Amino acid sequence: MSNSLDAYLVLSGILFSIGTFGFLARRNAISMLMSIELMLNAVNLAIIAFGSFVESLQADSSVIALLVIAVAAAEATVGLAIVIAIYRNRRTPLVDEYDTMRQ
């Protein structure tokens, strides 16, 4: 099973699951952001694996992976800016303390 496409896809699935778990279980906004990055990197791993094991996908895979990296960077920029803005207002990065609207 090692060094086959399936092995890499399973690894990517495991990484994605860890990211999902982190996103759902963590309370810190920065940790949640890191979990999302982990999920996006799992996607990239799957894309590169497809590219290196399936010949017809080789050319596309690097383009798609680079595009995903660029989008992830843009998303992180906006996300960190919002985290900084809310930290200035509330003095805490814990999302479950952002509950003014539920009262």
Next chain:
Amino acid sequence: MTWQDLSTAAPLVAAILLAITVLIVDLIWPGRKALSITTALVGLAIVAALSATATPGTAFGGAYTQDALTSFLNVLFVALVALTIMFAPDYLESRDLPIAEFSVVLIFAMTGAMLIAASADLLLMFLGLELMVLPGYMLAAFAKRDALSTEGAIKYFLLGSFSSAIFLFGLAFTWGLAGSTRVADVAAHLSEIAAGGAALSPGLAMGLAFMTTGVAFKIAAVPFHYWTPDAYQGSPTPVTGYLSVGPKIGAFALVLRLFVGALDPLKADWEIVVIVLAALTMTLGNLVALTQSNVKRMLAYSSIAHTGYILVGLAAYAGGRIEGLEGLLYYGAAYTFMNLGAFAVVAALQRRPGVTSHLDTFAGLGRREPVLGILMTLFLLSLTGIPPFAGFFAKAYVILAAVQAGGANTILAVIAVLNAAAAAFYYLRVVVYMFMREPTTEGAPPRHGNLVWAGLWAASFLTIAIGLFPGPLLEVVNQAARALT
């Protein structure tokens, strides 16, 4: 990239140039609000004209497609962005928020939506989606010193990026196992599977399921809706108006391009998924809206319910009726104008900083500001679905299509009718507050700018005109639906 490509994509190119132009104008003459707004509105008119007259064709090696659907959606996006820019100045000015940056970010978001509407490639859909939602997060946090605005924004951002990652994971597996990101190639691969020529591999099934989940988050379908109320309530009111319409219609453009374009061969399989999503979405949206005392939050839940009604059109299409798609597009246009109008009235009432969007703010509005009260009543009646307004015909078309499709769709149609009746309660409650309660606030009502009035009249005119004379719009949505299938 050739000249041919650029001229086919002219509306999109013009929109990007417009955003840059407004940015530069504000850079050279900072603080000249009227100039920025004029530039933005004139530019938007040009983009709309280019979209309406664009010649059909494909560009960028077949990844970009310009057809009747693209034109229709582009004009709708331009209209809703223009109306949002008209409603915003009063509200933003009194809170010291810059209007020029607001317009620029809004127009950049519109370019993303236009890219989705024109995409014939899964990767382009994802790129357009991100281009549309990233400015959306920024707009939600536009009042960055306001605790509510940033709180809504972070919830919107976290759930939004989470759903984007899910969508992308599905996209990677679909691409890897179908062998292409082109919509036509994916559809060809899937029709082979549907015909029994090949087996649906577990990886591909998972990829399609993940993409569906990601899209369900974006349109705020129950049970993927929990980000909506907080994001809508926290954002500055003109932004809420935009968020309830722009990203939603954009996400429905994605639904059309993805489900009706790429996943069409499997529609017998996803029909039941859409039916269940639609039934859950409108029922839960309406039930929770009933209990809200904050009008912004109530309209947020009502927008979830409207997502459900729009999905009825998609379910009817999957059941074999193209009228479902026409109803979906008609609903999109009607919903845009009536919902934006309702939020514009809320924004106008909140002209003075510190005024909340609680129901009490609306008490006695019919006596204090009769015109505003009558316009709000008109939008609310249209949202309820009372003839002769646009909202009634929108509901009628999707529900009729569902009845014609038969099967499980008939049950969905019954649920939709029951929901429409239940929704009347919370919309009409606002009307009761406006005309039958004594005003709680003292003092003269605030003056509203000419731009706000122009926008309100335009939105109300369209809400009535689409309802009274549905012919021209039906013609357009008919062509758009046929271009897709």
